[in-house]
Amino acid sequence: MRKLISRKNTNQRNCINTYICSVKSIKNTVWWITGASSGIGKDMAIYILNNGGNVVLSSRNEVKLKEVILQCNANENNYLILPLDLENTGNTEEICFTVIKKFSKIDFLINSGGISQRSTVAETSLDVDRRIMETNFFGTVALTKAVLPIMIKQQSGHICAVSSVVGKFGFPLRSAYSASKQALHGFFESLRAENVKNNIKVSLIIPGRINTSISNNALTKDGKVHGVLDDGQANSMSSTKAAKIIINGILKEKKEVLVGGKELLMVYIRRWFPRLFYYLASRVNTK
């Protein structure tokens, strides 16, 4: 019994230590987050600002980015609102210069901006496939390539890409989305291997279902927004909880951070029982 209580106390102490350690590690660091106007990106920005970090908040919607700032303890010295469109990344070097001018360094880049899909391969226009690849893959790659020389010069930094469980397998109604996320794995694993010598860390974040507007904002076959909060989404993990898990995973320098609920099981079913996975995936209603 005494052993059990002492183990419980040690666990509690470890939890508190982990929390204190993560808060300490956030203090005075500089994080650049895309997709910071909504969902996971927004809650990561709030968590970091509330714990003494500095954040560059990026997405297309400047008004929404300013509203995020109103929800946390931040003063002007600690944040920079830097609108950008991942579909149009011709000015990435220029905006990197703006970040360096304000903060002199970039410790973390979290590529969270992205767009999902709700349409079958047969019905989806190639323009929609290209748009999803442009936003989720090429936009993320462009920003990463602009930040990389800064981190190489610093000889430190940490770059993260928010992928998805469908970055681990293909799934009905997500063809281009899944392809864009799987492409991220190839790119960022290569980036990691090339930059160990430069002391640059790379993490892939793999959410299952998180309760955000992702399904509302998803593109349908002709590029219109889906506009529906899917049932699965509505009953899933909150984005505030997901944000904390992700940031703590990053601070622990995890190469992959899986976050979500029981849907994460699909990753293991695909790995260990592929035939069961193929069967389950084929049963999804695509109407």
Ligand SMILES: NC(=O)c1ccc[n+]([C@@H]2O[C@H](COP(=O)([O-])OP(=O)(O)OC[C@H]3O[C@@H](n4cnc5c(N)ncnc54)[C@H](OP(=O)(O)O)[C@@H]3O)[C@@H](O)[C@H]2O)c1
């Ligand atoms: N929620 C989930 O269940 C789930 C699961 C797996 C993976 N993910 C991934 O998690 C990341 C965050 O998604 P979320 O769930 O937080 O969804 P969300 O609430 O819809 O947020 C998406 C963010 O991406 C930004 N964005 C979209 N297109 C952009 C563009 N062209 N340029 C710049 N920013 C753009 C949006 O901002 P603006 O509209 O202001 O540009 C918004 O801030 C995404 O990469 C998503 O694929 C989410």
